[in-house]
Amino acid sequence: MPDSEQLRNELAEWISEILLVQVDPARDDAAFVADYGADSMxxxxxxxxxxxxxxxxxxxxxxxxxxxxxxxxxxxxxxxGERHS
Structure with a gap:
């Protein structure tokens, strides 16, 4: 499993590609809908x-x-973690 920073950077990259916005991996509180304009799809x-x-x-x-x-x-x-315990 990647470490926390690597996972967060990967997630930010993917979400940026899907939503066509810049996603900051340091912002835990960034809401997908309110901050990034995501819809259910x-x-x-x-x-x-x-x-x-x-x-x-x-x-x-x-x-x-x-x-x-x-x-x-x-x-x-x-x-x-559940899978590896």
């Missing part, structure tokens, strides 16, 4: 990419709790 694209890249499953009921960059990065680390 953008969130689905981001989640699908994360699931494939990191071999994790984000359930539909969990997607609603992913509102910020920090929410997503923390969820990935938590899920990767």
């Amino acid at each position: 953008d969130i689905v694209d981001i989640v699908e990419k994360v699931e494939k890249k990191y071999a994790v499953t984000i359930r539909n009921d969990e997607v609603g709790s992913v509102r910020t960059f920090g929410d997503l990065s923390k969820m990935i680390f938590r899920k990767k």
